[in-house]
Amino acid sequence: MPRLALVFALLSTPALAQVSTLAGTDGKNALGTVPCATNAGEPLRSCNAELRRHDDGQITLAVGMGNGEVRNIYFTDGVPNSTNSAARLSYETQGNVMVIFVDPGEVYEIPTAALAAQ
Incomplete structure (x- = not known):
């Protein structure tokens, strides 16, 4: 199993116990789930x-x-660096997780290791 698949499957956000999962990979791309909130105020x-x-x-x-x-x-x-939305994009790193914000209330979390160069 490629390194990307392994970290994408195992890292989680400890505070809310949401976990990135992996359904499949071809060694380059990966399908799975990420913790997200698509409206302001909703839980991940x-x-x-x-x-x-x-x-x-x-x-x-x-x-x-x-x-x-x-x-x-x-x-x-x-x-x-951008999204398919015209809204403002920002991010922060919390431990091993990158938290991405798209105004006004979208939140997405991804393990930083999944974004590392292969």
């Missing part, structure tokens, strides 16, 4: 997600928002 829940690695080294995290929409978060060198 598991959202379907796909981590896509591109040949140029960039990464896209596609997260199902539960309403038929998908939030794409784009990374360069392991850092989120």
